[in-house]
Amino acid sequence: MRKLLAPLCAIAALFVWSDHARAVVVTASSGQFSAGNTNNNNDITFDGLATPNTFAGTSIQWGAAPVSLGGIAFSGTAIIAKNAAGTSAGISATPAGDTTNYMSILGGKSETLTFSGTQNKFGLYWGSIDSYNSVAFYSGSSATPFLTLFGNTLNAVPALGFNGDQSGALTNAYVTFTGLSFDKIVLASSGNSFEFDNISYSNVGPVPEPSTWAMMLLGFAGLGLVYRRRRSRLAVTAA
Numbered sequence: 001m002r003k004l005l006a007p008l009c010a011i012a013a014l015f016v017w018s019d020h021a022r023a024v025v026v027t028a029s030s031g032q033f034s035a036g037n038t039n040n041n042n043d044i045t046f047d048g049l050a051t052p053n054t055f056a057g058t059s060i061q062w063g064a065a066p067v068s069l070g071g072i073a074f075s076g077t078a079i080i081a082k083n084a085a086g087t088s089a090g091i092s093a094t095p096a097g098d099t100t101n102y103m104s105i106l107g108g109k110s111e112t113l114t115f116s117g118t119q120n121k122f123g124l125y126w127g128s129i130d131s132y133n134s135v136a137f138y139s140g141s142s143a144t145p146f147l148t149l150f151g152n153t154l155n156a157v158p159a160l161g162f163n164g165d166q167s168g169a170l171t172n173a174y175v176t177f178t179g180l181s182f183d184k185i186v187l188a189s190s191g192n193s194f195e196f197d198n199i200s201y202s203n204v205g206p207v208p209e210p211s212t213w214a215m216m217l218l219g220f221a222g223l224g225l226v227y228r229r230r231r232s233r234l235a236v237t238a239a
Contacts, residue, residue: 024137024147024180028159028173032098032125034200043123043198044070046101049080059083060092065103065111070199076111078103078187081195087166092193095127096172102127102197110188113199118183121202123176127195129154130164134194135177138184147180174198 031037039045046069051061060083065074081104087093092104105111118139126133131152136145151162154175161170187194 024149025178026149026154026157026160027176027178028154028157029176030169031174032095033198034123034174034176039198041200043125043200044072045198046080046103049101051080051082051101055089055091058089058091059085060089062104071116072199072201073114074111075114076105076186077109078105078111080104090192092195093128093164093166095125095195095197096167098125098127098197100197102195105133105187105189105194107189107191107193110186113185113187115183115185115201117203118181119201119203120181121176121178121200121204122182122185123174123200124196125173125198126175127172127197128164128166129160129162129171129173130189130191130194131162132190133162134188136186136188137177137180137182138186139182145186146182149177176200178204 029036033039033041033043035041046066049063049066051063053062054060055062060081062079062081065076065078065080067074080101081092081094082101083092083094084099085094091106095102103111129151131150133151134148136148138145154160155162157175159170160173160175161168163171165171187196
């Protein structure tokens, strides 16, 4: 019994140690919305927000980010931008094909998205993905993220790139993160800029923690041992 329980305990420890981080799944799809090219899922857009200011010498119109929108509390230093012509003076590039308002996080800035409850799915239309763009996930009252993904760590997803191409299919995609529990996300960029639009999020039901799966495995192993021992006793009795 000890020989069987030892490796199972090792598996349990591995799952508990990895916890949230190993559960994340990143997917990418074409189109500006989570359901494709039309907003059938009511993704959160910034289209109703004013952009009354203009960056000097550029085509970028901009305004302040919202305090709250679509059930999300926003805080930080992002701006709402609109420059349908594309890019301007290395400041901010419109996500490919997006002719409406989008959120832009300039170099050295960040924006915090706080949700009213625990979520396990988050998506956004990510424009001209750069290696220095980052998405950090938080849970509970923790001051540190349990998972941070940079643009260049997404190269494991075949449909994504991170060279900042402003029109390429690999660097302008709807990116979705699933399989992890969070209630706050911090989007940041160390350079100009992190541009995105059409946010989606949901709690699609409880996702068993890896530690829960490990305990279930131990339970099934225990039942198997009891069954084997019972069969052995029956065999001895019959003999």
